[in-house]
Amino acid sequence: MIIEKEFKKITGPTNLYAYIKINAIKTDSFSFISEIDWPPYIDSKRYEEFVCKGIKEAIQEYGYSPQFGTYSLIEVKISKKIDESVPIAYYFAAKQAMQEFLVICES
Numbered sequence: 001m002i003i004e005k006e007f008k009k010i011t012g013p014t015n016l017y018a019y020i021k022i023n024a025i026k027t028d029s030f031s032f033i034s035e036i037d038w039p040p041y042i043d044s045k046r047y048e049e050f051v052c053k054g055i056k057e058a059i060q061e062y063g064y065s066p067q068f069g070t071y072s073l074i075e076v077k078i079s080k081k082i083d084e085s086v087p088i089a090y091y092f093a094a095k096q097a098m099q100e101f102l103v104i105c106e107s
Helices: 044-061 087-106
Strands: 002-011 014-025 030-034 069-077
Touching: 002 069, 002 087, 014 087, 030 044, 044 069, 044 087
Parallel strands: 030 069
Antiparallel strands: 002 014, 014 069
């Protein structure tokens, strides 16, 4: 199932922005793969760690243990104002996308 989320938040003088699209497959074990070619000015490992953390925390908070699923990060969008697209924004986008996915899985 393809899940996507656009996260926007006003945080004072700076806004936060992230857009992600994830291919989520329900499996018995957890794996995370990034298929993104990030721009050279982005620390891809750091951003991907935040996305993975958002996914894992949503699963854990939903009460699933051990964690499950295969998640492929297949698309991201970055704000034209680079200071808006920080790793924590991608964490929140991933977590919110997963929360929606988990609700769908239960119905």
